[in-house]
Amino acid sequence: MMPWILLVHAAATWFMTGLIWFVQVVHYPLFDRVGTEASPRYAVDHQRRTMLVVMPVMLIEALTATALVWLLPTSFQTAAWSGMAMLVAIWLSTAFVQVPRHAKLRLGFDARASSALVTSNWIRTVLWTARGVLALWLLSAQ
16 A cells, blocks of 8 residues: 555645634634625635635545555555545535535625534534544554
8 A cells, every 4th residue: 555645635634624624713704704795705805815725635534545445454454444434424414514605795794604604614523523534544554
């Protein structure tokens, strides 16, 4: 097994873990301070700029997670598949929970959508943190 795949995977996972904690604790809670007039433009720009940062890293994480499922020895398959399941849950949460709330905020500030965005994002925050711990464990076990 190529150790560089584990390193790249752990780096991508921990990049996303750090980013999601920043988003959860700092960024999303500040959405309600943008102001009603600037809110739609802010939401559009936020989504566009965030995609530029997160999509390449999320794709690297997904590719390396898939590689780990195929390349890790049998004794690590439970960990590999657990990590993959968490990643699928993160992507599903992003697509079906967070993106619709962002879409609502693009139309104008909505206090309920903003609050729901913060609350529902804990799903991704917890899952990425667990994936980060798993990635470190896989690195240490090799």
